[in-house]
Amino acid sequence: MTLYFKHRDIVTPGDLLARGRFRVGANVVKVGEDGYYATVLGSFEVQNGVLSVRALRGPYMPRKGDRVIGMVVDISMGSWSVDIRSPYEATLPAGRFPVRINPVLDDIRKYLKVGDYVYAEIAEFDRFRAPVLDATASREFGPIKQGVVVAIEPTRVPRVIGRNGSMIKLLNKELNANIVVAQNGYVWVRANDSTTINRAVRIVKMIEAEAHTQGLTSRVEEMLKTLKSPSAQPSVSGEEGNGGSV
Amino acid sequence: MCLSESIVLITQDGVRLDGRRIDELRPVKMQVGVLKNCSGSAYIEQGKTKILVAVQGPREAHPKHIALPGRAILRTRYHMAPFSTDERKSPAPSRREVELSKVIREALEPALFLEEYPKTVIDVFIEVLQADAGTRSAGITAASIALAEAGIPMRDLVTAVAVGKVGGKVVLDLNEAEDEHGEADMPIAMMPSLNKITLLQLNGRLTRQELEEGVNLVKKGIKELYSLQKQALRARFSGAQVEV
Numbered sequence: 001m002t003l004y005f006k007h008r009d010i011v012t013p014g015d016l017l018a019r020g021r022f023r024v025g026a027n028v029v030k031v032g033e034d035g036y037y038a039t040v041l042g043s044f045e046v047q048n049g050v051l052s053v054r055a056l057r058g059p060y061m062p063r064k065g066d067r068v069i070g071m072v073v074d075i076s077m078g079s080w081s082v083d084i085r086s087p088y089e090a091t092l093p094a095g096r097f098p099v100r101i102n103p104v105l106d107d108i109r110k111y112l113k114v115g116d117y118v119y120a121e122i123a124e125f126d127r128f129r130a131p132v133l134d135a136t137a138s139r140e141f142g143p144i145k146q147g148v149v150v151a152i153e154p155t156r157v158p159r160v161i162g163r164n165g166s167m168i169k170l171l172n173k174e175l176n177a178n179i180v181v182a183q184n185g186y187v188w189v190r191a192n193d194s195t196t197i198n199r200a201v202r203i204v205k206m207i208e209a210e211a212h213t214q215g216l217t218s219r220v221e222e223m224l225k226t227l228k229s230p231s232a233q234p235s236v237s238g239e240e241g242n243g244g245s246v
Numbered sequence: 247m248c249l250s251e252s253i254v255l256i257t258q259d260g261v262r263l264d265g266r267r268i269d270e271l272r273p274v275k276m277q278v279g280v281l282k283n284c285s286g287s288a289y290i291e292q293g294k295t296k297i298l299v300a301v302q303g304p305r306e307a308h309p310k311h312i313a314l315p316g317r318a319i320l321r322t323r324y325h326m327a328p329f330s331t332d333e334r335k336s337p338a339p340s341r342r343e344v345e346l347s348k349v350i351r352e353a354l355e356p357a358l359f360l361e362e363y364p365k366t367v368i369d370v371f372i373e374v375l376q377a378d379a380g381t382r383s384a385g386i387t388a389a390s391i392a393l394a395e396a397g398i399p400m401r402d403l404v405t406a407v408a409v410g411k412v413g414g415k416v417v418l419d420l421n422e423a424e425d426e427h428g429e430a431d432m433p434i435a436m437m438p439s440l441n442k443i444t445l446l447q448l449n450g451r452l453t454r455q456e457l458e459e460g461v462n463l464v465k466k467g468i469k470e471l472y473s474l475q476k477q478a479l480r481a482r483f484s485g486a487q488v489e490v
Contacts, residue, residue: 010483012476013357013394014402014439027399037439039359039399041479056483058397059285059304059363087304087366127364128315155397212483 007046010056010212011038017051025052042155043212056212060086060154060184062131066122069149069186070133072112078103080112082120082133085154085184090131092120098135098142117144119180119188140180147178147190148197152208154185159211160204167207167220174224175200199227255424256413263424264293268417271407271467272380276388276478278395286396288478290388293421294378299388301396304366318363322351324385326374346382347372353386353406353435353445359399368398379425383407383433386445391475395482403475404444406435407467409460411452416459418467432457434464438472 001020005011015038017028024030027040028051038044042055062068062084070082070090079093092112094103101108112118120141123134135141152160160181161168171179177191177200189200203223210216256262266272272293281287286301307313324346328337339347350372360368370393372385383406390404410420411430425431430450436443452460 010480012403012479013400014437015476016439029401031401031440037401039401040397041394041483055397057286057395087306087363089306 003046005044007044009044010042011044011053012041013037013039017044017053021049023050025050027053027055055155057153058155060084062086062088062090062122062125063183064122064125066183067119067138068122068133068184069117069119069144069180069182069188070184072114072116072118075109075112075114078108080108080118082118084122084131084133085151085186086131088125088130090122090133092118092133092135096120096123096132096134096136098139112143117149117186117188118142119144119182144188147188148201150187150189150201150204152185152187152204153211154183156208156211157181157183157185159216160187160207162217167217170217170220171200171203171224174228175203179204202227253423253427254413255427256415256417260415262412262417264421266419268415269463269466271419271470272421274471274474276391276474278391278478278482284396286392286394286398288388288392288395290384292380292384292387292419294376295374295380295384296376297381297384297388298373298375299385299392300371300373301368301389301392301398302371303368303396304363304398305368307365307367313365313367316364317360318358318366318368320351320355320358320360320368320370322347322354322370322372322389324350324372324374324382326377326381330374330377346385349445349447350382350386350389354389354393354404356442356444357390357400357402357404357437358393359401362399368393378422379420380408380433383435386435387471387475391478394479402437402439402442403472404435405438405468405472405475406433406445407464407471408433409463409467411450411456411460416452416456416463418463430456432460432464434461434468436465436468438468 003018017036019034038053040055042053045052068084070084072080073083074081079091082090084090094101094108120133120135121137123132125131180188187204189197191197260268275291277289280289284300284302288299290297304318326335370389374381386406409432410428412424412428430452432448435445
């Protein structure tokens with residue numbers, strides 16, 4: 001039972017993490033009798049004998065039950081095709097839209113056009129079937145009509161949410177905004193004025209950039225303080241086209 | 247063999263044209279995350295060889311019928327820029343480039359967990375900006391860190407370097423002159439941690455002993471390159487420690 005790395009060290013694919021008897025968690029493979037190797041670039045985690053690596057970057061893999069934000073890319077008779085930033089394109093059937101639609105009599109374009117963002121849940125997904133969205137399960141689901149949607153790296157999502165949602169709660173309370181972080185790395189920011197939205201976007205971007213560092217919460221608090229001070233500088237637009245206002 | 251008498255590629259005491267010893271690599275520089283509009287990217291300089299690699303995907307395979315139900319397909323394109331060589335190279339893919347694309351794909355494939363992304367495609371674009379021998383091996387070395395930066399799961403990085411026979415001696419990491427006037431050239435790619443060879447080609451003739459000597463020399467070179475690859479990947483996220 002030997003560990004070759006410390007908890008939270010950065011490891012690269014092919015790094016021998018440990019030898020002995022452990023359990024295999026995410027992004028770890030066992031090779032031979034007792035060798036455990038990392039398969040992605042990320043931070044090493046050991047917990048109760050389970051070895052895993054938290055990826056620093058990577059594609060978003062849909063999971064049933066995930067709440068995601070997607071952009072409508074195509075419309076067919078009874079459903080929308082939605083880009084959820086994963087290798088697989090999702091569909092949102094008209095029957096799973098929060099409003100009752102009769103696709104035979106109604107033009108579903110009235111509810112969602114190409115380019116619109118929609119917030120929904122992944123209802124079905126497996127290796128054989130493309131993801132199916134459902135926008136009826138919660139009242140929050142449906143077309144995004146106000147606020148701003150920005151894109152962040154999907155692997156950084158847990159950090160922006162914080163443990164049990166602590167980070168997002170802090171931001172919402174301090175900024176008086178309503179920020180929704182979707183599992184696929186889209187962040188939806190709503191607030192009463194554009195200054196607040198800009199501040200929220202800047203902080204979210206900062207958290208994304210520094211997601212892998214320590215002492216993030218205190219730095220976020222500090223940034224909140226400077227942003228809220230009366231001499232706060234006018235905000236910069238730092239969206240670089242990877243999101244869009246709605 | 248056809249070594250012209252006027253060129254001395256290696257002196258009696260084992261010093262090469264560019265001043266290296268027989269077991270020395272050319273100076274190597276690697277960087278990861280150099281491009282914005284792709285999933286992963288890398289840049290490598292090995293001596294005068296300069297290569298840029300971009301990775302796209304996994305993304306949906308188009309046209310649909312090329313998709314495989316059980317795994318992702320890996321597509322590689324090895325391409326030399328028209329300005330990468332002495333004489334202008336036609337930008338159209340040559341016979342050699344098509345072959346190298348295939349060979350590189352087969353060197354990278356064993357390392358990747360392609361079955362994690364069924365029905366998708368992963369594209370690897372290898373652009374040779376300046377060619378000075380060893381482009382396929384440098385391309386593989388760079389492609390594997392670009393794939394790692396894209397977050398695609400893999401058993402190990404793939405690292406490659408060539409050995410050759412020059413003036414009767416087995417030497418590591420040939421440069422252009424040695425490649426052209428030497429007696430043999432043998433590029434090898436490995437998964438270093440797993441000690442597995444994924445590519446071995448030989449152009450020229452080597453005795454059994456020379457081949458073994460060459461493989462050992464390659465292992466030494468690959469060890470150095472492997473640690474540089476890891477350094478490059480770690481540097482992408484410097485500040486190293488992670489907290490949750």
